Amino acid sequence: MTPERERRRIMSCEAARARRRAESQVLMDMSQLLPLPSSLRPQLDKPSIIRLTISYLRIHTLLSGFADRQTWERRDEEGERETREEGERERREEGVRERWAEGNKEAGDRELGERREERKKEMGETDLYLRILGGFVVVVTTEGDMIYLSDNIREYMGLTQVELMGHSIYDFTHPSDHKEIRDNLDLTAGRSGCGGLRDFLMRMKCTVTHRGRTVNLRSAGWRVLQCRGCLKVCVSGPSLTCVLFTCQPLSLTHTLLHTHTFTSHHSMDMRFTYCDQRVTGLLSYRPEELLGVSMYDLCHTLDLHTLTKSHLNLCSKGQSVSGVYRVLVRGGGYMWAETHSAVISKPRPTQPHPSQPHQSRPSPPLFVACVTYILSGVEEPTQLLSLGQMN
Template identity: 45%
Template structure:
């Protein structure tokens, strides 16, 4: 573990190395033997610093000098955040719970169907769970210490900044966060890893909390679980229904399961907007979901209420994607295909307030 003396040693060495390098470049009095000695000292210091990092030996052997410095500084920040040396080592080894066995940790991460990430208030990735490579192709050590803005779509940066900020009301509470971003992925469609220059955008749903720190010198941070949005979905018996919509969210098709859930026949819904079936208080939630679809092509609505025929409502969550539709004519081979929205809606509750009518359509 890095103690106070080791921290000072790092900073003194960085200062000495920068000064000695400048002297070597500008002055001609330094001999080749002195240069060799400087490189030997440099290599020894980096080797000692690398051994102090709580990483697997197989990972440490492949770290270059900038990565060693980056991970050392990331470790120091994470240590100040957690204020417990035992927890720091467990986090660096990719464990979710410091007291959990490795097999328990693997089980937790499998159930999450995603990876964990700790973000500083500036967007620096202070920690990612070891299974991040399974979803992005980039390893834990390749990402830790870098800024999230370097790997996310420029159009999503403002949304990320708004989620990193804490209002006065949120500062002393665990403020919830739920947003969708596009991040670089080096995994091809066949699961093979490519280089970063050939990376594609993967849509992630990030859920978690913004947490303030007890210490005045430690800024607040975000603790998130990041889950890639699936391309396909499994319909869960009668509690799930699929639907297709035009880009203004009007139904163009709906499967028969909707009759047993909402009481409407598929034919009755065609041409109607999904906003007509949404509880008025949840319109903002659905609008945000709609905007994400336009900009990112995939989105998760979060929980909202859909009105049931006769009265009441059910809590649902919709997973949606923008896909190209069929061309109007097979003879027309040119031109862009029209777009449509494909939704899979999961019903999360039974009918609530069954005698309360909130719309004339009910």
């Protein structure tokens, strides 16, 4: 190798090292600007920093500029109040720095203590809202990118906010649910439009087992989530459209609310195989009268589509929430109700004694466990809507 080529090679290596150092410094500066705990920043690699930065910029754009298509030109009082509070906060911080510069350490400590208490109070209110919600919040763009998730997602799914932000929702949801997710993110759907409501079920990867153990992502199972939300459109600055969801995991166990709740078991075609005694005080049917009767026979005709949708979700996802529907009362009228359902496998029979010949055992049959919540009193008590209501 000639001296000239060797000199060029050395200069090229030096330039490459300088570029890598500059790139690393830029990424380090970017990570310092992210609203993350300082303990997490050293754990971020370059792709994670870029992914989180893009998500942060998009959610910042959404929060600073989204508005309804009809009212986006009007300034919101809450936004003005937040702007004033931000200005006051900056002035207090400037005052703290000035007092520190003047050597007034005691006043600076008192001011910083007050600011910490304010932040703790704000965080406490946020935690309270999330506990009341009973789930977590996720913001998804119409392309399927998760640009924000509340940090309490770890309590329910075992996955962290940092792991998911910036990724596509399709990478963490069941393939059979992708079409339904796309339909709910689609702007051209018939029910869509600014403020259009969304309500559907989806299965998402969960690294927490039913026994409370944590597994890695490759061994993660699926957990059924009830997703409710609405469309949000940002029309100031860069155009950004997203859907804000609240996701509540469906539980296999429910608390019976005194006499306003009853449990029942059904075959897979929703015929009663068991019903507890509470149903008599609520709907006036005796449990033995309902055996073999279809749940569809107790549903108001106008709400059959609601029950059908819930039944399809139950068969495909293993759990479902019916939404509010009308259940017929014996003697006339109806009550508003909501049913939570889950497919349960019956326990396998005990192992045969070693002296007995081995016989192949069929897989245990399935049944549907339901908890029905009665949400109202009897309406239209003199109206008969089905022959089954007659005494």
